[in-house]
Amino acid sequence: MNEEKKETGCCQDSSCTTKETVQPKHQIKVDLRPKVQVSERADACQDDCCTAAPAKAVESITPAAHMNASSKIRTYAIEGMDCGACAATIEKQFRGDPAVQSVSVNFSTGKMQMEHDHPVEEIIKRVSKAGFQATLLTKKQQKAPAAPTAKPYPLILSGVLLALGLISSFTGFSAAWSTFAYVLSILTGGYKPAKSAYYALKSRALDMNVLMTAAVVGAALIGEWLEGATVVWLFALGNMLQTASIERTRQSIRNLLDLAPPEAWVKEQDKLVKVPVEEMRLGQIIVIKPGDRIPLDGRVVVGESSVNQAPITGESIPVDKEIGDAVYAGTINEQGTLEVEVTALAEDTTISKIIHLVEEAQEKKAPTQAFVDRFAQIYTPIVFAAALLTMVLPPVIGLGSWGEWFYKGLELLVVACPCALVISTPVAIVSAIGNAAKHGVLIKGGAFLETAGRISAIAFDKTGTLTEGKPSVSHLEAWKVSEYELLSIAYTLEEYSTHPIAKAITAYAQSKGVVKQKGTGFNNKVGRGVEAEMNGTTYWAGNMKLFQHLHMPDSIQSKVQKLEQEGNTLVLIGTADRLLGLIAVSDRLRQVTVDALQGIRQTGVQELVMLTGDNEGTAKHVAANSGVSRYFAELMPEQKVSAIEKLQHEGHRVAMVGDGINDAPALAAADLGIAMGGAGTDTAMETADIVLMADNLQKLPHTIKLSRKALGIIKQNIWFSLIIKAAALVLIFPDILTLWIAVLSDTGAALLVILNSMRLLRVKG
Structure with a gap:
């Protein structure tokens, strides 16, 4: 292992790469258990009340x-x-x-x-x-x-009675008529809040209904009937608007479940029969016509088509499907008719797992939400006590009349409710997680959403993450024969090998329409290559060791060295006395990788790091072409954990992106584990904190952007709520604030906080 190297003052430009090697730690211990629960991150709140949903409640x-x-x-x-x-x-x-x-x-x-x-x-x-x-x-x-949709009739009737009372006070009617209208308005609009307040007091809780009911009763006691009726009507209106807004965020998840049709066409003898998906059995054959949504997960047994998998993976480009390929419930069959063997029941489909994980994630409290909840639990009783003190103390010591200070105490009661503050975080989290799920990203809880918004470094596994994860032919040179003949010889030699490099060469030859020759006397040369006889001549295919007895011209040696430095594995083709050509095979960089990494940089992430077990040459080549700023090469799995810890010791909050299986130790060690290719992969869903359902990095910039925006909106909501409360409290004592303005400030603030949070539903991927 080389000693650690690091260029000082390395630039952060995508063209700059710094190579580092990490010395292994002794006895590295990593928890490999699935992280379905909120992880005990160093930055997460360790207080018991940080997670309202009990840990056991989300084990499955x-x-x-x-x-x-x-x-x-x-x-x-x-x-x-x-x-x-x-x-x-x-x-x-x-x-x-x-x-x-x-x-x-x-x-x-x-x-x-x-x-x-x-x-x-x-x-x-x-x-x-x-x-x-x-x-x-x-x-x-x-x-x-x-x-159920809240019925607006009590609100409308209360408003009409309030208006009649107000009109009658200006049209010469007796004051008794106006008061009677106000009383009816209070009873009509205030029945439900009063009922809720009664139950809250029975539970020894001080909620908005208790505070509002107390304020209205107090207003009635001092003869402020107009104030009381106005408070009731504004409170009822605010509640109805809040309920409608919250229901929109919940509907985003219901829309996901509605993607999968409730019935499937089942092939029975020579006819098709519609069967509810709940009654389907494993192994049954269902028929999906062009334009239909696929009702259950399955495997194609007859037909070819292209399928729009956007509901699952967020990918906009349809994926071609043929016999043996997996298809998922909720996706759309675009062209040919498919016959599919059912591989998962309705409750076990990928879309069902997604919905369950998203709903489960929405029920987990983020550290910020847990802090706000604890703050509200302390704050509300204190302000309630302050309101009672305001009503009693000043008139007792002769600083004003009982009626004046009683009214100020009522205002303080209304202002006391921290509704906008309490709702500032959860609605933003629900909206963001729902948006992410719609774009093919599973965020498993508010804690992970917050962590993603604070990430400063992302480490990527190379194979299968930045690259395609399977070798393919990247270069071919023929010296003594035509390229076609070279490929034909290589095809014949490699056909019976199961080695990934041999498979890459045979697949390439097939794609070029090359016809193999008739070979005999196949012989495997362990650690060097393979030989076989064709048309009376023995041909070889293998590495440099197989041809080391031959004199190799300088031009070929330099070519070989250059290709190897670029991360290629070389297969030389020839006979015992001459070289015919070479085929270079490499693990190609994914087409979307470079664009994805550029998108991540634009979100403000400082360090993009590649971790790989490959050699220095391969690592350097991939790093230079992908745009990562640093790389760690020649790593064993446990050394990837050391690399993550090194970045954390440098002061970074680190996310690790891998396939969710081989990278489990590094995913567990990072502040945030992100798995790719979660569609149909239970391990990826179980292991990581965030799952990209598509098998590429396309949605990662959107995830980081959404998380940062969610953090910003949560901060906006909290500060806005606190400022409104502070302003209302200050305005009570100069007699500027009235009871109905206090109600308007509270319900209005809560509504604005909800609407601000719902902007996250519209963030585009």
């Missing part, structure tokens, strides 16, 4: 694993939540119950994951006591049902 990758034999974890759809505080109210119902091992309610996805010993009916009953409706998601239900 099977999409139907809402409950499995080894656990009592169940998933429920929850209806009726108005904001993130409602989720906390439900959780408090079950905290401290010895029969409930863990509970996590996610407002963004409308789901509750719980590990419990109670009967399901009791859980549903207790959730209803908290003012919400729970529905157990069964094995076949892979998504929460759409929330």
